[in-house]
Amino acid sequence: MGAYSDGLLMLLIAGIAAYLLYRGFRSWVRKPLTLRSRIRYQLNTDILDHPAVELLEQAGYEVISDRLKVPLSFQVNRDVLYSRLFIDYIAVRNGEFYLVKTARERLAIDWTGSGVRRELLPYLLLYPDSAGVLYIDAEQGMIKKICMIVDDNEDEDDTALEGYGG
Template identity: 65%
Template sequence: MGGFSDAMLMLLIAAIGLYFGYRGFRSWVRKPYPLRSGIGFIMNEEIMEHPAVDLLEAAGYEVVSDKLKVPLAFKVDGSILHSRLFIDYIATKGGEFYLVRTARERMPLEWTGSGLRKELLPYLLLYPDCAGVIYLDADQGMLKEITLIADDEEEG
């Protein structure tokens, strides 16, 4: 009878191991693929004098790049469609990089969740290692730091 109980115990341990192995494998397979951009910064180190640069420096940021054009291409049913995304400045503070977008009179930013998503999410997804986006209105002297957080991390 001792051999039978040993075999049952081994079978139970194997079944539990297979169950947890299966769950771990399913969890690993269903894990979302992290979005990482292969698009790197090509810094434009010639920084032109502008009130926006002065405003950033007064807020403690160091401007490390002037305006950048990020070329984009989308393949749709075999056809390639081209576009581009513009970054006004790249600034650093505390060892973190920030993308800077300046206010445009013809394209005002809608200060709602959907407005921010529509206008700023492409920047945050292309460069997920950046600390955030700085929205800057030099005419009004306004500077806002915008970061993407998980919805359950909402600050009250």
């Protein structure tokens, strides 16, 4: 009985190890690509009084930088085009940093998936190590935290179509 139980125990251990390797490999393959930004920012530590700063501090954030200008350049064929993005503040809470954008009446965000993508995705892609973007409407006294997540529902929709033969 000893040889039989030893073999069964080895088979059980091998099965668990194979399962853990499979899960680890699957997790590694499905892991989203992370891009490291080459665009660095110099903190602007001269923080001016603003209702948005007060709102952030009341919510437990520490504002570590005022408005930043992120210069961008693009080469299109032989021409070089210049642009810039502005980050209103950098805030920290629980060791994670957030890029902060404040609401502007003439540049209202359309709070749909495409509207958020159009207005805020460049910030999330430029600084993927940030915990997200905080969108502040100081007049309304509101802070919205925007984080990009991986939507697994798209995979389910794709698998539902695999069996479709028509």
